[in-house]
Amino acid sequence: MKIYHDADVDLGILSGKKIAVLGYGAQGRAQALCFHDSGLDVTVGTRKNGKSWNRVKEDGLKVAEIPDAVKGADVVMMLLPDEVQPDIYKEMVKPNLKAGAALEFAHGFAITYELIVPPDNVDVIMMAPKAPGDMERLMFLEGFGVPAWCAFTRTSPVTPRK
Numbered sequence: 818m819k820i821y822h823d824a825d826v827d828l829g830i831l832s833g834k835k836i837a838v839l840g841y842g843a844q845g846r847a848q849a850l851c852f853h854d855s856g857l858d859v860t861v862g863t864r865k866n867g868k869s870w871n872r873v874k875e876d877g878l879k880v881a882e883i884p885d886a887v888k889g890a891d892v893v894m895m896l897l898p899d900e901v902q903p904d905i906y907k908e909m910v911k912p913n914l915k916a917g918a919a920l921e922f923a924h925g926f927a928i929t930y931e932l933i934v935p936p937d938n939v940d941v942i943m944m945a946p947k948a949p950g951d952m953e954r955l956m957f958l959e960g961f962g963v964p965a966w967c968a969f970t971r972t973s974p975v976t977p978r979k
């Protein structure tokens with residue numbers, strides 16, 4: 818295990834990149850707001866008839882339907898409930914995911930059990946916080962943070978199905 822602290826990472830790598838945060842629940846809201854406050858270009862992808870849509874607007878962030886948020890995004894963060902991720906990935910993310918983008922998860926479930934098999938031309942990142950979203954946001958606002966398990970690969974960790 819290697820431990821990374823803030824000083825080990827460069828936020829500048831994300832400067833000018835488009836980040837799509839899919840879902841605006843426990844993790845989506847906390848992470849989207851922290852990215853926004855960090856000066857990053859965030860669009861939240863959610864459904865127009867759902868509860869989150871207006872909440873995103875009230876919080877002052879950009880909102881789009883999931884396919885539109887994914888189009889052109891450099892980083893796509895799958896912050897939806899684990900049980901809905903496979904269908905949403907298949908129907909709305911995969912057809913719109915650009916080559917060279919990074920697909921990010923806050924839990925290893927979908928990738929480990931191959932419920933989502935990303936193409937070889939995207940990076941795959943796991944950043945799994947060891948805290949509920951509200952606590953992450955609170956710690957960020959206090960100038961601190963919470964620990965997270967991280968894993969990343971420059972190609973899909975599993976062989977794409979035909």
Ligand SMILES: NC(=O)c1ccc[n+]([C@@H]2O[C@H](COP(=O)([O-])OP(=O)(O)OC[C@H]3O[C@@H](n4cnc5c(N)ncnc54)[C@H](OP(=O)(O)O)[C@@H]3O)[C@@H](O)[C@H]2O)c1
Nearest residue numbers: 840841842843844867868869896897898901923924949950
């Ligand atoms: N809960 C945590 O603090 C925590 C901690 C560590 C890791 N994780 C991981 O983070 C990921 C997200 O979990 P979460 O707890 O943040 O999820 P969550 O709060 O349950 O996510 C709710 C969001 O997902 C949207 N959503 C739900 N079903 C949908 C569907 N069928 N189509 C489109 N949007 C849908 C909701 O939209 P509407 O408002 O329209 O319903 C809402 O914006 C998971 O992989 C989880 O394992 C969570």
